[in-house]
Amino acid sequence: MPSMVIAEKDKTQDWCRQVLNSVTGYMGAEGGSYHSTRTKDIRNYQIYNGQLSQGDYSYITEQYGLTYPARLVNYPIITPKIDLLVGEEIRRPLDMKVTTINKSAVIRKHDHKVSLMMRELLSDFHNEMKETMSFDILGEGPTPMPIPEDIETYMKYNYREMIEETAQDGLEYVVNRYNLKDVFKEGFRDLLVTGKEFYKISVNNGDPYARRVDPRNIVYDDSFHSDYLDDASWVGEERWLSINEINDEYKDGLTTDDLLELDKMRNLYLGGDMDGYNSSFEWVDVAHGREARIRTVSCEWKSLRAIKFKLSDNKYDPSRPFRKMVKDTYKKRKGEKIETKWVDDIWEATLIGGKILTNARRRDNQVRSVDDPGRTPLSYVGCIKGNTTGSSSSLVDLLDNIQMLYNIVVYQIELAMARSGGKAVVYDVSQLPTNVGMDMQQVLYHLKTDGIIPINSKDEGNQMQSFNQFQQIDFTLSQSVQQLINLKVMLEEMAGQISGVTRQREGAVGQYEYVGNVQRSVVQSATITESWFYSHGECKQRVMERLCNLMKVSWAGGKKAGMILGDGAYKFLNVMPDIALQDFGIYVGDSGKDDSMKQVVQQLAQSALQAGTIDMLGVIKVLRSDTMTEAEKVLEQAMTEMQKQQQQASEQQMMAQQAAAEAEQAKFQAEAQLKQMDNEAKLQVAQISAESRLEVAKIQAEANRDIHDTKERNEMDKKAADYYIDRKNREEENKKEQDQQEKAKGAGTTADDLRRAVEKL
DSSP, rough: OOOOOGGGGGOHHHHHHHHHHHHHHHHOOSSSSHHHHHHHHHHHHHHHHHHGGGGGGGHHSSSSSOOSSSSSOOOOOHHHHHHHHHHHHHHHHOOOEEEESSHHHHHHHHHHHHHHHHHHHHOOOHHHHHHHOOTTTTSSSOOOOOOOOOOOHIEEEEIOOHHHHOOOHHHHHHHHHHHHHHHHHHHHHHHHHSSSEEEEEEEETTTEEEEEEEEGGGGOOOOTSSSSSSGOOOEEEEEEOHHHHHHHHHHHGGGGHHHHHHHHHTOOOOGGTTTTSSSSOOOOOOOSSSSSSEEEEEEEEEEEEEEEEEEEOOOTTTSOOEEEEEEEOOOOOOOOOEEEEEEEEEEEEEETTTEEEEEEEOSSOOOOSSOOOOOOOOOEEETTTTGGSSSOHHHHHHHHHHHHHHHHHHHHHHHHHOOHHHHHOOOGGGGGGGTOOOOHHHHHHHHEEEEEEOOOOBOOSSBBBBOOOOOEEEOOTHHHHHHHHHHHOOOOOOHHHHOOTTTTTTTTOOTOOOOHHHHHHHHHHHHHHHHHHHHHHEEEEEHHHHHHHHHHTTTTOHHHHHHOOEOOEEEEEEEEEGGOOOOOOEEEEOHHHHHHHHHHHHHHHHHHHHSSSOOHHHHHHHOOOOSSSHHHHHHHHHHHHHHHHHHHHHHHHHHEEEHHHHHHHHHHHHHHHHHHHHHHHHHHHHHHHHHHHHHHHHHHHHHHHHHHHHHHHHHHHHHHHHHHHHHHHHHHOOOOOOOOHOOOOHHHHHHHHHHHHHEEE
């Protein structure tokens, strides 16, 4: 490899061609690590596809140089296990969550959390001010969001910024637009077959795009400290493309001379015309009766780029001087301070047919972190399972020897079946009864039809034969076949134990197996194979994160689009330019755990349907949901809606009961009012009667009182008259008596006499 620490002016077309020559030389080196690894991967895919190499079994089929009455064919036991795991991967949901992770976004989220806590602390004071003084301290702006019950939990799990929602929608658009689930399915199969899966992240039609890379066609400089391709310094990929495919992918970088050269390659044929292209390395393939295929080698590598800064003094903070970026060719002047920083610089180039060099340039759309702009990864993402242990291994590698033994055992069973037949007789042809004119055909005829073999027991000279040479040989199926069948079953069980995909997991359950034992076997099997799903999940997370961060570059000017969701709904995508100012992190849920929890949620939905807390439409939505999170939200929403409906029905029932009670109460009140009116009428009649009686009694009493008073007055008047008359009479008598006394005593009447007279009166 040429030097990577060179000036920008030295990074020319020749420099890129030197890098490509180094990569293609490594690819074409016989006996190298890439050659041996590629051969192994090709063989693994042949085994997966059911292709058999007869040379691997020649020590069994060609022992004596003669043809055996049996064929050695492939009976795949690896393919169903891989297909089962791939099917489980297809069934697992792709649950992802986008979040911003740059420093400014973290500060914004922390400020929002503080504001919610302050609002919660001041809520009582705010309500008191609003009630007592009718004054809202928050003003007349937009209505703030309600304060959640648990702010810590809300900020940890539920809070989403608008930019995060937009990035989430953008990632879902890419997944649906370019069918990434199918791409990940192919990648997972690569991982199981070869132990490696790779993807190339690029921009296609202005959108982030992920393409599956065949692990048989990629070479890289990996790190022994990681199972992933993140730290690779260079990656090379070779592909056999048709002329039309090359034109479609590289037409923007091809000149007229390049297109004419491609037409020349198209018209090549086997023979002398190939020497100019396949002298040292095979670049053109015209075999197999099809159009020419051109080897296209693309390479990416990390170079170093010098960034120069001119430093100026900062009088406010001398420890942090001002930095101004200048050109790489800037000449330092006297007294100036120049600081040089080296950053990653990704370059790429493509060599077509060994002759055409295109796209030899600094790679566009280099994704850099807002907080760490000095680092940028390659556009290739991948996983090499077992790389930290020294060499990668796949599921096919683990089961390869068992597959060979399995084919040999089945071959031996077929060979034993070919040898098998009925019982046979050893017949000495010298004992043919020729004296009666019988030949071998007639003897076999009587043997078949009559069950009798006629012989002549005397030879010439009429001597008795002392030994019977007729013997019986048994050619029926031998007992070794049963042993071979037992060995075949043992190999199937061993393949399940090594791979983790047991027969119980494949659905082959014995008649007398307990349900608990089957469930434990399935759980243990899933635990063994979970490492494959974990590696694939980590690779998917890296792809998603790279795609999401590539939005910052490809959609820096904004993006408007629409997408059709899995349930037939339509959703708009509106991406604003501020997406370029963030760093995004992707959380991809544990698909195995999410799938099992989704099944539990579906069971709970059915139980809720039976309990009446959810309707049939809600259950259908739960069953149609793709992820556990979606199923959970659908179930929660359906249960909430059912609770509202039940509450409304309960309120309506209560209102109906209340109306019925009010009607009954009104009826009762009407009857009571009628009774009260009747009672009041009776009471009034009785009262009037009583008042009449009282009035009559009162009148009678007054009349009696008047009569009594009249009588008393009359009596009093009579008494008064009598008293007056009596008094007058006494006065007259007293006067007469007094006159007499005066006359008698004369003028000498004393006071005593006067007092006595008064007392007497």
